[in-house]
Amino acid sequence: MNDLDRIADDIRLCHKCPLAQTRICAVPGTGSGKSDIVFIGEAPGAREDREGLPFIGAAGKFLDEMLADIALSRADVFVTNVVKCRPPDNRDPLPEEVRICTEAYLWKQLEVLKPKLLVPLGRHAMHRFLPVTEKISEIHGTPVGITNPLSGEKYVVLPLYHPAAALYNGSMREVLKRDFREIPKMIEKMKYEK
Numbered sequence: 038m039n040d041l042d043r044i045a046d047d048i049r050l051c052h053k054c055p056l057a058q059t060r061i062c063a064v065p066g067t068g069s070g071k072s073d074i075v076f077i078g079e080a081p082g083a084r085e086d087r088e089g090l091p092f093i094g095a096a097g098k099f100l101d102e103m104l105a106d107i108a109l110s111r112a113d114v115f116v117t118n119v120v121k122c123r124p125p126d127n128r129d130p131l132p133e134e135v136r137i138c139t140e141a142y143l144w145k146q147l148e149v150l151k152p153k154l155l156v157p158l159g160r161h162a163m164h165r166f167l168p169v170t171e172k173i174s175e176i177h178g179t180p181v182g183i184t185n186p187l188s189g190e191k192y193v194v195l196p197l198y199h200p201a202a203a204l205y206n207g208s209m210r211e212v213l214k215r216d217f218r219e220i221p222k223m224i225e226k227m228k229y230e231k
């Protein structure tokens with residue numbers, strides 16, 4: 038069993054916060070343990086909670102479509118959430134739930150994955166990495182550097198709109214697709230920066 042699988046097992050058994058009492062399944066994340074790119078949503082929804090997999094509803098289908106548009110699939114990237122268990126009635130996770138979950142799991146997953154690029158999906162996920170004063174309408178598609186507080190590793194964060202927000206909004210779909218097309222360009226550029 039590798040380190041990522043070990044963290045996933047810990048997540049599935051986690052009782053560090055009250056979300057453990059209402060979840061059906063914890064959702065550690067899926068995809069490649071060797072990817073340069075990690076997509077991070079805010080928290081699992083109802084379907085994800087039932088099946089233990091991230092982004093499997095309508096928003097996930099659109100995520101797959103945008104990945105395909107840049108010649109990637111779920112198997113090429115890692116997809117997870119800031120908080121690994123569904124908050125009841127899809128409420129926002131509480132600050133304490135976010136703190137406990139990120140300290141125990143998200144930063145550790147990133148330490149193992151060592152991605153080049155973190156892509157928070159939506160303003161809630163974005164604000165876990167960037168100051169709350171930032172507006173997603175102003176900085177979507179703009180790369181920002183951050184440091185893993187656990188390991189000191191540096192990552193580039195590319196905040197993007199949440200696919201659910203773009204599902205029924207044609208112009209936002211186009212913005213999101215355009216932002217997505219920056220991902221392979223950024224990865225390519227990073228290869229030459231090392």
Ligand code: URA
Pocket residue numbers: 078079080081082085090091092093094096118
């Ligand atoms: N929305 C999210 O932010 N995460 C999921 O896993 C599904 C929908």
